[in-house]
Amino acid sequence: MKTSIRFIRVAVVMAMAAGASASWAGGMDSLEQFVKTARTGKAGFTQVVTSPAKEGQTARSKTQSGTFEFQRPGKFRFHYTKPFEQTIVADGQTLWLYDVDLKQVTARPQEQILGSTPAAIVAAAPNVKSLEKDFTLSEEPDKDGQQWVKATPKTRDGQLQSVLVGFRQGPKGSELGTLEILDSFGQRSVLTFTAFEMNAEVPASAFQFKPPQGVDVLRN
Numbered sequence: 001m002k003t004s005i006r007f008i009r010v011a012v013v014m015a016m017a018a019g020a021s022a023s024w025a026g027g028m029d030s031l032e033q034f035v036k037t038a039r040t041g042k043a044g045f046t047q048v049v050t051s052p053a054k055e056g057q058t059a060r061s062k063t064q065s066g067t068f069e070f071q072r073p074g075k076f077r078f079h080y081t082k083p084f085e086q087t088i089v090a091d092g093q094t095l096w097l098y099d100v101d102l103k104q105v106t107a108r109p110q111e112q113i114l115g116s117t118p119a120a121i122v123a124a125a126p127n128v129k130s131l132e133k134d135f136t137l138s139e140e141p142d143k144d145g146q147q148w149v150k151a152t153p154k155t156r157d158g159q160l161q162s163v164l165v166g167f168r169q170g171p172k173g174s175e176l177g178t179l180e181i182l183d184s185f186g187q188r189s190v191l192t193f194t195a196f197e198m199n200a201e202v203p204a205s206a207f208q209f210k211p212p213q214g215v216d217v218l219r220n
Contacts, residue, residue, distance in 0.1 A: 027139045027149040030167040030174040032128045042069040043176070043196040052186035068193070074110060075207040089209040096209040105211045108220045140164065146177045159183050170196065 046065045053059040064083065070076040073092075080086040085100040090110055097106040131137060134155070140148035146166035153160055166178035175198060179191040211217050 027147040027165070027167060028128065028137065030147060031137070031149050031165065033174070035127055035131070038072065038198065040069075040071045040199050040202045041176075041197055042067065042200045042202055043193040044068075045191050045193050047189060047191045049187065049189045069202050069206050071202055071207060077206050087209070089207060091207050091209060094209075096211075098209070098211070098215070103215045105215050105217045106220070107211075107217060112220075144178070147174070159185070170198075 044065070045068050046063065048061055048063050050059050050061040064080050066078060066080040066082070068076070068078050074090060075092050076088075076090045078086075078088040080088075087096075087098040087100075089096045089098075093110055095108050095110050098104075099106075128137065131151075134153065136152045136154060138150045138152075140150050142148070144166065146168045148167075149165045151163045151165070153162075161182045161184050163182075164178075164180040165176070166180075167174040168177035169175075175196045176193050177196075178193070179189075181189040181191070183189075
């Protein structure tokens with residue numbers, strides 16, 4: 001169950017950066033344009049999760065990859081293909097996590113997951129000003145050919161410590177390049193996106209989920 005919740009948390013945080021601006025500007029300008037114009041999108045991604053080093057040991061990391069699709073407001077899908085297959089779907093009301101190897105589905109109401117998390121950018125936020133009610137936003141120095149925004153939750157009772165969102169210049173202007181997620185346990189997740197398509201045609205079926213026959217369904 002702890003693993004399932006961690007995957008859900010990462011997925012929700014990833015959803016905050018599911019778009020980009022129509023012009024190459026500063027990080028805050030890119031974020032402003034994103035919440036105004038990003039309606040759908042899809043990309044491939046690689047995720048490297050690094051846990052804090054224990055005494056006398058080196059830090060451990062694991063790599064996963066898959067595809068990501070979204071549709072505002074509040075619908076997204078992550079399909080992890082390597083090294084283990086998992087699917088996370090938000091259909092607007094329920095957040096589903098399907099672990100193929102465990103033959104287990106976890107279902108939770110979206111309102112319990114989204115709340116005042118960065119996923120609010122996908123779910124409802126019309127502009128940066130509305131985001132500043134829940135987050136401290138700051139423009140970070142350019143690095144790796146990208147422009148960055150840092151989002152820090154104002155409420156410190158959650159597991160999310162901060163998120164760095166990197167934008168790079170693509171064929172249609174700024175697009176999502178990298179997400180760096182730091183949680184309160186010191187675990188860092190770095191997601192690198194490839195072949196990002198802004199306002200792409202995404203079928204409604206991508207955000208529909210029906211538990212397969214024979215799997216355990218856990219509802220929280």
